[in-house]
Amino acid sequence: MTNPSRSxxxxxxxxxxxxxxxxxxxxxxxxDAAHALLKTHxxxxxxxxxxxxxxxxxxxxxxxxxxxxxxxxxxxxxxxxERIRALGLANRPGAPGLTPWRDYFSGYFLALKAAERxxxxxxxxxxxxxxxxxxxxxxxxxxxxxxxQLVVDMKACGARWSDAALFDLAVNxxxxxxxxxxxxxxxxxxxxxxxxxxxxxxxxxMAPAMEGEPDPGxxxxxxxxxx
Numbered sequence: 001m002t003n004p005s006r007s008x009x010x011x012x013x014x015x016x017x018x019x020x021x022x023x024x025x026x027x028x029x030x031x032d033a034a035h036a037l038l039k040t041h042x043x044x045x046x047x048x049x050x051x052x053x054x055x056x057x058x059x060x061x062x063x064x065x066x067x068x069x070x071x072x073x074x075x076x077x078x079x080x081x082e083r084i085r086a087l088g089l090a091n092r093p094g095a096p097g098l099t100p101w102r103d104y105f106s107g108y109f110l111a112l113k114a115a116e117r118x119x120x121x122x123x124x125x126x127x128x129x130x131x132x133x134x135x136x137x138x139x140x141x142x143x144x145x146x147x148x149q150l151v152v153d154m155k156a157c158g159a160r161w162s163d164a165a166l167f168d169l170a171v172n173x174x175x176x177x178x179x180x181x182x183x184x185x186x187x188x189x190x191x192x193x194x195x196x197x198x199x200x201x202x203x204x205x206m207a208p209a210m211e212g213e214p215d216p217g218x219x220x221x222x223x224x225x226x227x
Contacts, residue, residue: 027065029055031079034072038124043073043131073128077135080121081142087115089149096156101210104157106199113180113195126181140225147171147225159209164219169209171220173202 033055037046048069052059066072091114093099093107129135147170154166161169176198183194208216 023065026055026057026061030057030062030065030072031076033057034069034076035120035124038073038076038128039122042124043128046073048072070132070134073132074134074138077125077128078138080119080125081138083119084112084115084121085142085145085149087118088112091115096153097158101154101157101206102203104153105203105206108153109199109202110195113198117190123185143171143174144222144225146174154206154209157210160212161209161215162219165215165217166209167222168219169206171225173205176202176205 030051033051034046037050037054041050046069048059048062051057051069051072052062055062062072066075088108088111091107091111093104093111096104099107129139147167150170150173151163151166154161154170155163159166180194180198184190187194207213
């Protein structure tokens with residue numbers, strides 16, 4: 001019997017990664033147009049025809065890249081998260097372990113939030129996850145990659161908790177980041193005060209692990225996050 005979730009993932013997978021420069025430009029136009037339309041119409045109202053008209057790329061050419069509009073949104077979402085992770089790592093304040101842990105992680109978390117603005121990860125993308133459940137799997141993979149990197153960095157900065165406890169802490173910290181988006185949604189803008197508060201709260205929650213308090217002996221199962 002076919003696994004429905006696996007079948008659905010296959011339906012959303014991009015058909016081909018373009019090799020020629022012209023095709024790469026066309027594909028990027030499709031993703032950019034999709035994001036622009038998400039901002040004004042939302043995921044439920046978005047159509048492939050509208051993307052074609054806004055991007056100047058024919059319907060036929062779009063279908064050579066993507067099987068449907070959901071596939072376009074998923075790839076847009078995934079690429080934005082990939083760039084956020086890459087920029088966050090590239091703009092960390094030096095190597096972990098060579099900088100006081102508070103300074104290091106403060107700089108790292110600020111770099112991640114700056115990366116969100118740089119790649120234009122906005123309300124339209126954050127809210128698309130409620131219209132397209134398949135985005136949760138992409139979000140879960142992003143959470144795992146973020147948490148794994150944070151565990152490596154915390155250990156390099158002196159944390160002595162078990163890997164499982166540090167992973168649990170990292171997932172908890174990522175979950176705290178959602179509170180910033182909730183505040184921004186209430187405010188309808190992106191005030192930096194929320195980021196400053198997030199960083200201070202994050203450092204306070206990290207302090208027991210970084211300053212030698214006992215391992216709490218509790219950890220979330222990785223399997224619960226595996227998409």
